[in-house]
Amino acid sequence: MQQKAIQISNLKKTYGSSVEALKGISLSVEEGDFVALLGPNGAGKSTTIGIICSLVNKSSGEVKIMGHSIDKELDAAKRCIGLVPQEFNFSQFETCKQIVVTQAGYYGVPRHIANQRAEEMLKKLSLWEKRDTPSRELSGGMKRRLMIARALMHSPQILILDEPTAGVDIEIRRSMWEFLTELNESGTTIVLTTHYLEEAEQLCRNIAIIDQGKIIENTSMKDLISRLDIETFVLDVSSVPTEFPCIDKVCFRKRDESSIEIDVPKEAGLNQVFAWLTEQGIEVLSMRNKSNRLEELFVQLTENGQS
Amino acid sequence: MFDRQSLTALQSIFIKEVTRYFRIWVQTLLPPAITMSLYFVIFGQLIGSRVGQMDGVSYMEYITPGIIMMSVITNSYSNVVSSFFSAKFQRSIEEMLVAPVPTLYILLGYVLGGVSRGLLTGIIVTIVASQFVDIQVYSWGILFFVVFLTSMMFATGGLVNAIFAKKFDDISIVPTFILTPLTYLGGVFYSIQLLPEFWQNVSMANPILYMVNAFRFGFLGFSDINITTALILISAFIVSLFSLAYYLLNKGIGIRS
Numbered sequence: 161m162q163q164k165a166i167q168i169s170n171l172k173k174t175y176g177s178s179v180e181a182l183k184g185i186s187l188s189v190e191e192g193d194f195v196a197l198l199g200p201n202g203a204g205k206s207t208t209i210g211i212i213c214s215l216v217n218k219s220s221g222e223v224k225i226m227g228h229s230i231d232k233e234l235d236a237a238k239r240c241i242g243l244v245p246q247e248f249n250f251s252q253f254e255t256c257k258q259i260v261v262t263q264a265g266y267y268g269v270p271r272h273i274a275n276q277r278a279e280e281m282l283k284k285l286s287l288w289e290k291r292d293t294p295s296r297e298l299s300g301g302m303k304r305r306l307m308i309a310r311a312l313m314h315s316p317q318i319l320i321l322d323e324p325t326a327g328v329d330i331e332i333r334r335s336m337w338e339f340l341t342e343l344n345e346s347g348t349t350i351v352l353t354t355h356y357l358e359e360a361e362q363l364c365r366n367i368a369i370i371d372q373g374k375i376i377e378n379t380s381m382k383d384l385i386s387r388l389d390i391e392t393f394v395l396d397v398s399s400v401p402t403e404f405p406c407i408d409k410v411c412f413r414k415r416d417e418s419s420i421e422i423d424v425p426k427e428a429g430l431n432q433v434f435a436w437l438t439e440q441g442i443e444v445l446s447m448r449n450k451s452n453r454l455e456e457l458f459v460q461l462t463e464n465g466q467s
Numbered sequence: 468m469f470d471r472q473s474l475t476a477l478q479s480i481f482i483k484e485v486t487r488y489f490r491i492w493v494q495t496l497l498p499p500a501i502t503m504s505l506y507f508v509i510f511g512q513l514i515g516s517r518v519g520q521m522d523g524v525s526y527m528e529y530i531t532p533g534i535i536m537m538s539v540i541t542n543s544y545s546n547v548v549s550s551f552f553s554a555k556f557q558r559s560i561e562e563m564l565v566a567p568v569p570t571l572y573i574l575l576g577y578v579l580g581g582v583s584r585g586l587l588t589g590i591i592v593t594i595v596a597s598q599f600v601d602i603q604v605y606s607w608g609i610l611f612f613v614v615f616l617t618s619m620m621f622a623t624g625g626l627v628n629a630i631f632a633k634k635f636d637d638i639s640i641v642p643t644f645i646l647t648p649l650t651y652l653g654g655v656f657y658s659i660q661l662l663p664e665f666w667q668n669v670s671m672a673n674p675i676l677y678m679v680n681a682f683r684f685g686f687l688g689f690s691d692i693n694i695t696t697a698l699i700l701i702s703a704f705i706v707s708l709f710s711l712a713y714y715l716l717n718k719g720i721g722i723r724s
């Protein structure tokens with residue numbers, strides 16, 4: 161049997177005496193997997209990651225990293241993970257190069273090797289020109305990339321990223337996605353949290369949704385998407401029809417004076433719809449998804465949790 | 468425990484610490500040189516010439532060891548307390564916590580960083596002093612031993628302080644309200660023989676008195692107190708503070724939620 165990269169059983173965390181952040185989470189991540197951990201603000205994502213990386217003490221439960229229990233073989237467990245935390249946590253006055261080389265040193269990588277690796281990683285993340293710049297003088301997106309470089313200095317088998325693309329522009333986000341996809345293809349297990357569902361859909365094979373300290377969904381991305389049965393489109397039209405029939409299970413709605421909405425079930429086609437519109441002398445100027453379908457589902461799922 | 472990987476981690480912490488105080492040398496290495504020059508000018512030359520001799524040597528010679536010691540103490544302490552606290556504050560301490568660095572090495576890395584700054588400051592102040600006074604050394608061995616242990620003790624004390632500190636104010640309370648008064652009353656500027664017996668006995672409860680006197684012994688060959696007692700006392704302090712710091716770090720007090 162293949163060993164699990166991360167195995168969490170019945171993990172609980174109470175901050176202080178009252179804030180129950182995790183109420184018994186169980187989750188396992190296969191080696192080589194690419195998993196999204198989703199959930200609303202305050203759901204417990206960062207807490208879960210904190211415990212996995214031993215920045216937060218758990219209240220109870222068990223965590224194994226590549227088979228090493230964090231209670232019994234903490235050092236071995238730590239060596240397997242690289243962490244990109246949600247908040248910037250550099251020493252502000254240290255330069256990019258100092259930061260990554262020092263981090264490698266903490267993992268026992270000898271200095272001359274760490275220097276080579278620093279060059280390699282900083283170049284990969286387009287930070288080499290900034291190598292002697294103190295971290296506080298970097299832009300937000302550069303800081304995010306520096307955290308990724310730092311996390312990879314000891315070539316970990318698992319990379320955990322807590323909202324790596326928050327505040328990152330589209331171009332850099334895309335290049336980060338590419339980078340992460342390549343990294344995953346070369347064998348690194350990746351877990352990431354994000355608030356952009358499009359990102360999760362694009363990158364991840366599996367998904368876990370956490371809400372109020374509980375896992376409410378843990379499945380493959382394909383499965384989740386196949387559950388989305390109706391998709392809503394917005395059509396910008398030359399004129400709005402006077403009647404709103406349902407054609408071949410597709411129902412029409414007026415949106416405003418220049419656009420309509422259509423609900424399209426999975427099995428329905430759009431040809432009839434366009435044919436009917438043409439018949440009415442209505443020209444379709446453009447068409448778009450009303451909102452990310454995943455987002456709809458996400459809101460549905462997490463709202464169910466509130467009741 | 469003494470494997471190569473842990474030693475590399477220790478080396479990384481140490482280099483980071485040394486780089487830090489060299490980077491801000493205007494705040495760390497320059498002030499003791501200036502302040503201590505003032506002490507030598509004012510107390511040593513201007514007032515000292517009126518004081519005359521103390522314990523058979525010129526006043527300037529008498530206060531030199533105490534002044535060096537004073538800067539060693541302050542600098543070892545403040546290096547660790549500021550560095551560790553700001554690592555906590557900026558959360559860069561997490562870099563160490565996620566990695567397999569043994570607690571002992573985190574502790575040693577910071578303490579040795581503080582010791583190195585204490586010793587370097589000691590050397591700078593000694594060089595400054597040598598411009599004012601002809602420095603004699605009675606025993607290099609004792610001198611080095613005492614200054615090393617003292618800076619180790621205060622570096623460890625600074626770490627304990629930083630572990631408990633929750634805000635910036637908390638890192639200046641101990642230096643201002645405890646260290647400075649104890650240092651001034653620790654026989655830097657006078658021999659406790661000058662005090663009435665009651666205050667002599669009270670002074671004996673001040674650990675800094677032992678360090679200053681032991682250090683002075685290394686230079687001049689005489690002291691108000693017994694050298695062996697002093698060394699035992701300093702060692703006892705180091706062992707207790709070190710164990711306390713180890714315990715606190717290991718439990719993650721102030722650094723893990």
Ligand SMILES: Nc1ncnc2c1ncn2[C@@H]1O[C@H](COP(=O)(O)OP(=O)(O)OP(=O)(O)O)[C@@H](O)[C@H]1O
Nearest residue numbers: 175179181199200201202203204205206207208724
């Ligand atoms: N150090 C702490 N002390 C007390 N409570 C905390 C602490 N850290 C987090 N919490 C609480 O634990 C809960 C979970 O927080 P966590 O940071 O894990 O959420 P999250 O899912 O990462 O949210 P976000 O998407 O906003 O980052 C929240 O109610 C939060 O207030």
Ligand SMILES: [Mg+2]
Nearest residue numbers: 205206246322
């Ligand atoms: Mg979070």
